[in-house]
Amino acid sequence: MFFTAGAFLTILPALAAGLPHPPSFITIPLGQRPRVQHVSGFADIAAFQANIARTAVKVERNLAIYEKNTGSSLAGHHSLRKRTQGSDPLIDYADNYWYGNITVGTPPVTFTVDFDTGSSDLFLPGPGCGELCGSFTVYYPNASSTSKLLGQSVGLIYGDQSSIIGTTYSDTVSIGGYTAKNQTIIAAQQYSEAFEAPTRASDGLMGMAFGALGQSTHSPLFQTLVAQGAVPEPVFAFKLAHSGSELRIGGVNSALYKGAFTYTNVTEPAYWQITVDGVSANGTQVLSNVSAIVDSGTSTISGDPASVEKLYAAVGGVSIGNGMYAYPCDSTPNLTFQIGGKSIAIAPEWINGGFYTDGENGEALCLGQISGSDSTGTLWVLGDVFMRNVYTVFDVGNTRIGFADLA
Ligand SMILES: *[C@@H]1O[C@H](CO)[C@@H](O)[C@H](O)[C@H]1NC(C)=O
Numbered sequence: 093m094f095f096t097a098g099a100f101l102t103i104l105p106a107l108a109a110g111l112p113h114p115p116s117f118i119t120i121p122l123g124q125r126p127r128v129q130h131v132s133g134f135a136d137i138a139a140f141q142a143n144i145a146r147t148a149v150k151v152e153r154n155l156a157i158y159e160k161n162t163g164s165s166l167a168g169h170h171s172l173r174k175r176t177q178g179s180d181p182l183i184d185y186a187d188n189y190w191y192g193n194i195t196v197g198t199p200p201v202t203f204t205v206d207f208d209t210g211s212s213d214l215f216l217p218g219p220g221c222g223e224l225c226g227s228f229t230v231y232y233p234n235a236s237s238t239s240k241l242l243g244q245s246v247g248l249i250y251g252d253q254s255s256i257i258g259t260t261y262s263d264t265v266s267i268g269g270y271t272a273k274n275q276t277i278i279a280a281q282q283y284s285e286a287f288e289a290p291t292r293a294s295d296g297l298m299g300m301a302f303g304a305l306g307q308s309t310h311s312p313l314f315q316t317l318v319a320q321g322a323v324p325e326p327v328f329a330f331k332l333a334h335s336g337s338e339l340r341i342g343g344v345n346s347a348l349y350k351g352a353f354t355y356t357n358v359t360e361p362a363y364w365q366i367t368v369d370g371v372s373a374n375g376t377q378v379l380s381n382v383s384a385i386v387d388s389g390t391s392t393i394s395g396d397p398a399s400v401e402k403l404y405a406a407v408g409g410v411s412i413g414n415g416m417y418a419y420p421c422d423s424t425p426n427l428t429f430q431i432g433g434k435s436i437a438i439a440p441e442w443i444n445g446g447f448y449t450d451g452e453n454g455e456a457l458c459l460g461q462i463s464g465s466d467s468t469g470t471l472w473v474l475g476d477v478f479m480r481n482v483y484t485v486f487d488v489g490n491t492r493i494g495f496a497d498l499a
């Protein structure tokens with residue numbers, strides 16, 4: 093598991109008085125890295141593989157929703173195998189998330205949700221959610237004076253193929269002190285086993301991508317806040333770190349970055365999808381013009397197998413099967429992503445997924461946290477392993493992403 097049981101969210105009160113919208117900080121301290129590794133320092137290959145599979149299922153699922161919503165495919169992904177329309181594998185959401193509190197309803201009830209820039213719906217356990225919802229806080233519409241039944245049945249099909257039905261409601265939802273009215277919520281009637289209470293710290297999930305990926309609504313929570321003029325600025329920003337991780341809603345936190353932001357336009361407002369101009373290994377550019385999504389709900393980086401192969405080939409990496417690679421532990425590659433004219437280097441500690449085994453010549457090999465997956469077309473997924481190296485602002489108002497050096 094990637095989280096300590098005690099991880100929690102703090103909303104610090106605004107320090108500045110007199111502002112119409114006081115700045116609001118959401119701090120998400122996490123005790124553990126998203127590194128798939130045993131305590132011994134050995135890579136946990138099974139967990140890493142499960143991770144790759146989850147990411148693949150999630151991205152495919154969202155591409156299918158996008159097609160359903162827009163009638164067209166995301167560029168370059170026509171060859172994807174189609175999944176059941178509207179399928180929603182909650183099993184994806186088992187363990188890769190950064191989470192914190194929101195409140196829902198009137199009077200407000202607090203829920204812990206995963207903040208996911210790689211999806212767009214807001215899910216909570218709803219009435220009738222059985223034993224698997226165990227200790228989760230359940231959303232009871234009948235206990236909220238602002239709840240309204242929208243009544244759209246949303247078919248959810250888990251990765252393990254068990255299926256359930258969720259129902260849509262709208263209600264008042266607050267995050268970091270900002271309030272959205274009439275926000276669409278999916279109240280799930282059942283969670284799959286992988287979603288089971290003991291394995292998770294959060295009750296539900298809050299999607300932070302664009303409406304085109306929304307299965308229940310075209311206005312994800314943050315977009316609703318923007319549309320209703322509830323946030324000072326139409327942006328949110330993430331710092332992901334060992335400690336002091338923070339999601340800031342409605343602005344950026346100038347204490348957490350230095351220098352100016354380098355912006356890059358979102359190429360397709362569904363995911364937070366951007367163009368990576370180049371990927372370099374030890375100073376040599378290996379890849380160019382890569383399409384990628386920035387996804388807080390994925391722990392690693394994945395890309396199409398051919399490109400990932402090229403990247404590792406440039407730094408003495410070897411395939412260990414199933415899209416995974418290893419490299420000599422004493423020679424961690426220096427990988428940088430060039431985006432909008434900014435170079436973002438991945439710190440060696442995030443490339444290193446732990447000790448794997450001895451190579452042919454007896455040298456120690458380490459698992460690389462960049463993997464190949466052919467189920468997401470040519471789309472790369474930049475998860476925590478990428479996001480931890482940079483302060484990232486998601487600019488909904490200008491449909492762009494900004495990167496700045498961490499302070
Ligand atoms: C988050 O919600 C839980 C459950 O209501 C609560 O125990 C915890 O104190 C909350 N954290 C913050 C910082 O409000």
Ligand SMILES: *[C@@H]1O[C@H](CO)[C@@H](O)[C@H](O)[C@H]1NC(C)=O
Binds near residue numbers: 232235
């Ligand atoms: C709301 O519904 C649940 C069952 O879904 C029931 O247990 C509870 O008593 C109801 N609460 C109110 C305030 O009616």
Ligand SMILES: *[C@@H]1O[C@H](CO)[C@@H](O)[C@H](O)[C@H]1NC(C)=O
Binds near residue numbers: 273274320
């Ligand atoms: C929310 O819905 C209620 C009732 O349908 C409506 O009166 C109100 O204007 C809506 N508020 C917003 C901000 O959309």
Ligand SMILES: *[C@@H]1O[C@H](CO)[C@@H](O)[C@H](O)[C@H]1NC(C)=O
Binds near residue numbers: 357
């Ligand atoms: C980004 O988009 C904005 C608004 O559509 C446009 O004015 C700007 O030229 C674009 N920037 C680049 C580098 O394409």
Ligand SMILES: *[C@@H]1O[C@H](CO)[C@@H](O)[C@H](O)[C@H]1NC(C)=O
Binds near residue numbers: 372375426427435
């Ligand atoms: C990694 O590459 C970047 C850009 O090419 C460079 O600035 C940095 O010094 C390199 N780091 C190491 C440890 O070689």
Ligand SMILES: *[C@@H]1O[C@H](CO)[C@@H](O)[C@H](O)[C@H]1NC(C)=O
Binds near residue numbers: 167168381383
């Ligand atoms: C980058 O790739 C896209 C398709 O993914 C293509 O439309 C575009 O022309 C390419 N740009 C360059 C500079 O090669």
Ligand SMILES: *[C@@H]1O[C@H](CO)[C@@H](O)[C@H](O)[C@H]1NC(C)=O
Binds near residue numbers: 406425
């Ligand atoms: C790449 O650069 C890193 C950091 O400078 C170094 O440790 C590693 O040995 C280099 N790899 C190769 C294949 O030269």
